[in-house]
Amino acid sequence: MKREKSQQLYSEALQYFPGGVNSPVRAFKAVGGTPIFAARGNGSRLYDADSNEFIDFCCSWGPLILGHNPAEVRQAIIETVELGTSFGMPTEAENRLAGLILSQHRYLEKIRFVSSGTEAVMSALRLARGATGKSKILKFDGCYHGHVDSLLVNAGSGLVTFGVSSSAGIPPEFAAATLVVPLNNLEAIETALQQHNDVAAVIIEPIPANNGLLLQTADYLRGLRELCTRYGVLLIFDEVISGFRVGFEGAAGYYDIQPDLITFGKIIGGGMPVGAYGGSKALMSHIAPEGAVYQAGTLSGNPVAMAAGTAALQQCLQPNFYDTLAKKTQTFCQLIRQHAHRKHYPVKVHQIGSIFWLAFSQHSAIRSAADIDATSMRYFKQLHAFLLEHGIYFGPSGYEVGFVSAAHSTSDLALAAAVICAGLDDMASTFAL
Numbered sequence: 001m002k003r004e005k006s007q008q009l010y011s012e013a014l015q016y017f018p019g020g021v022n023s024p025v026r027a028f029k030a031v032g033g034t035p036i037f038a039a040r041g042n043g044s045r046l047y048d049a050d051s052n053e054f055i056d057f058c059c060s061w062g063p064l065i066l067g068h069n070p071a072e073v074r075q076a077i078i079e080t081v082e083l084g085t086s087f088g089m090p091t092e093a094e095n096r097l098a099g100l101i102l103s104q105h106r107y108l109e110k111i112r113f114v115s116s117g118t119e120a121v122m123s124a125l126r127l128a129r130g131a132t133g134k135s136k137i138l139k140f141d142g143c144y145h146g147h148v149d150s151l152l153v154n155a156g157s158g159l160v161t162f163g164v165s166s167s168a169g170i171p172p173e174f175a176a177a178t179l180v181v182p183l184n185n186l187e188a189i190e191t192a193l194q195q196h197n198d199v200a201a202v203i204i205e206p207i208p209a210n211n212g213l214l215l216q217t218a219d220y221l222r223g224l225r226e227l228c229t230r231y232g233v234l235l236i237f238d239e240v241i242s243g244f245r246v247g248f249e250g251a252a253g254y255y256d257i258q259p260d261l262i263t264f265g266k267i268i269g270g271g272m273p274v275g276a277y278g279g280s281k282a283l284m285s286h287i288a289p290e291g292a293v294y295q296a297g298t299l300s301g302n303p304v305a306m307a308a309g310t311a312a313l314q315q316c317l318q319p320n321f322y323d324t325l326a327k328k329t330q331t332f333c334q335l336i337r338q339h340a341h342r343k344h345y346p347v348k349v350h351q352i353g354s355i356f357w358l359a360f361s362q363h364s365a366i367r368s369a370a371d372i373d374a375t376s377m378r379y380f381k382q383l384h385a386f387l388l389e390h391g392i393y394f395g396p397s398g399y400e401v402g403f404v405s406a407a408h409s410t411s412d413l414a415l416a417a418a419v420i421c422a423g424l425d426d427m428a429s430t431f432a433l
């Protein structure tokens with residue numbers, strides 16, 4: 001496989017950007033080697049700067065639920081861009097996307113558009129604090145919520161701990177406003193809420209998909225909802241990945257749980273930069289200019305991005321869209337599972353809807369960050385290199401999940417599964433598993 005052009009572009013990028021990239025995980029640090037540079041995409045296929053072709057399971061980290069460059073979204077973008085790109089005034093395009101979402105999502109009454117998932121989370125936290133007059137936030141070890149200062153924290157040692165900054169540049173006071181507890185443990189949440197009466201909100205990825213795919217049980221999520229209600233704490237579902245992914249109503253609909261606030265990103269913009277947060281009319285009335293919680297954005301509700309989001313979500317609302325996608329993904333995962341099982345490889349395939357994750361572990365249930373064996377990432381590194389060489393693109397870290405899009409055909413998936421199984425054989429022989 002030729003890599004010359006990507007390597008040349010990467011050397012040039014290193015002169016411009018820290019680490020040669022504009023978002024750290026793109027740099028291949030977790031898997032070694034240098035990043036491939038994307039040139040174009042079409043459906044399930046990604047083409048790099050050296051014209052190599054890949055079946056793509058990264059899908060831009062989740063937004064591309066229709067695959068690359070779907071005709072409906074491209075057309076909507078082109079038609080809208082002909083009229084101008086930004087106005088700093090309200091446009092009908094915002095109403096269209098909001099109207100579509102609110103009419104089809106039973107867990108939301110009002111919404112505010114922003115430009116990224118991080119911004120959505122940051123704004124939802126401010127709203128939660130403004131509405132409750134409390135200051136602390138409780139988060140879970142193993143959930144990612146964007147690069148919001150107070151949420152870039154690791155757990156300390158203990159069941160309920162104050163956050164310890166996981167990035168330089170965050171004042172300890174910010175991290176100390178965040179409590180961290182493990183996933184899959186209701187007792188830890190209750191202990192935290194008993195010990196701290198100044199918690200404004202609990203924020204969770206109801207389908208934790210940024211540190212492996214740490215599926216929680218429905219009972220656990222229902223228990224979390226009850227605890228938040230009992231202790232008068234707002235519950236925020238960070239659905240930046242799961243929103244419009246496991247169903248139009250995301251994890252809220254999947255588990256039928258009403259959170260107080262929901263954050264969105266990724267799919268909502270149809271491949272353009274859009275984020276959003278929403279909740280009840282009463283709660284959202286705290287946002288300026290109606291209320292006292294300030295939140296603004298020069299490019300918020302950008303018409304081109306709104307048109308892309310609307311076109312994408314209209315496709316998601318086609319009959320059986322999510323069923324078909326989930327069934328395809330299930331069949332694909334089953335092929336890999338069966339192979340791993342037959343060969344006695346320590347490989348598990350977690351899956352929900354069109355999200356999947358390969359775990360290299362003997363652990364029976366992997367539901368919290370501590371259940372993940374960090375040393376198993378060497379297996380992923382080997383697999384990733386094999387897959388790249390054989391035309392399958394996975395996000396360059398074993399902690400990242402994969403995404404199947406509507407554009408992945410049954411034959412794409414059968415082909416990809418065969419290559420992945422061969423990759424597992426290669427991995428097994430390398431490590432003598």
Ligand SMILES: *Cc1c(COP(=O)(O)O)cnc(C)c1O
Nearest residue numbers: 116117118144145146240241265
């Ligand atoms: C991606 C992601 C974010 C951050 O969104 P950005 O658009 O990258 O800022 C926040 N929360 C979750 C759950 C995410 O997956």
